[in-house]
Amino acid sequence: MSKGNETENPLMPVTARGEATRRKILDAAEEVFGELGYYEASISEITRRAGVAQGTYYIYFHSKRTIFEELVTDIGERLRAEMRAAIAGAPDRIEVERRGFRAFFNFVARHRRIYSIVQEAERVAPEAFYAYYHKISQGYVRGLQEAMDDGTIRKLDPEAIAYTLMGIGHFIALRWLIWPPQGGQKMNNDELPESVFESMIEFISNGLSTHISG
């Protein structure tokens, strides 16, 4: 454990080993909350999967609710970090959207259970839930506003378009990566069909285009 920090923030381990343990518990919590839901999940199941003692758990987290809240915040941070890395250096806004959406779907495909966790947070941990979406939307609004100001995309209400784009990603992910196949239709849930991705990007690209259309 670190030297002076415990008094200031006793629940935040700063050594590499402490951080690894904390990460192990958060990953186990992601599994357990994702499979069982908040109400059915238990701290004992989380510690069992993480392979740590209950006493160790309480060094890092206060309660079931606090680990759930931290998990939602953690998921949001990891998602935004991956999207930021993916869009770095993109030459224009459409390419930002293409790379950002690609990174988003990759993230969801690798963490399918985060979706039910984040959705359940609306009732269980509303502050963490709203912060999750608010932070994503803030980055979006900033990027869209810039592209509108320099005339590379159509001038529209940037917040309306931010939520429009977030909604598109959400539902495409639900339908092709999260929900079970519909009506017995065989689907490859490992990744999004390319035709779906390209149709979505073409729609978005035209929606944002400055060209006048009729």
Next chain:
Amino acid sequence: MSKGNETENPLMPVTARGEATRRKILDAAEEVFGELGYYEASISEITRRAGVAQGTYYIYFHSKRTIFEELVTDIGERLRAEMRAAIAGAPDRIEVERRGFRAFFNFVARHRRIYSIVQEAERVAPEAFYAYYHKISQGYVRGLQEAMDDGTIRKLDPEAIAYTLMGIGHFIALRWLIWPPQGGQKMNNDELPESVFESMIEFISNGLSTHISG
């Protein structure tokens, strides 16, 4: 109660009075599930708000789960009926979208709590949940395919576009009609700001346009 029908389908009252009682219980259930969530809601709270005896409740519904499932189905049917009525006679697909989205937001604004109910159904009553979205998407795919076939909108994957449009409606409704104001910003949650609606429709209209853009 009706005469012979009870033996065939004892849980489906067919008299006007029976239907009115069933409606009253469903409306109370919408209130209670919406406010408290599935796990905290109780049949006794539902019957109290509906003003009926628990014995009466069990004439119409088997359990907490069955009324929850029926409620999700009922919400989906009412929403689709209102949207169908709104788009009847629209001269083209863009006008269908404009009227359909308007009807959707009006419905959500009048039934804010349905949103948390439908979302909670994913875990509590998955069959009713998937049927809810599947039925909406089927109508969408049919309408989009027709408009693509007659060349009035851009030829894209119709199911990808159906989920794209459903996602847009979902997130715009969440942000402006369902979620509390963000960052202390004062908002009128009674209806969607016109500028948001118009930006969204302009984006969709361009997204679906057959004109080539760059």
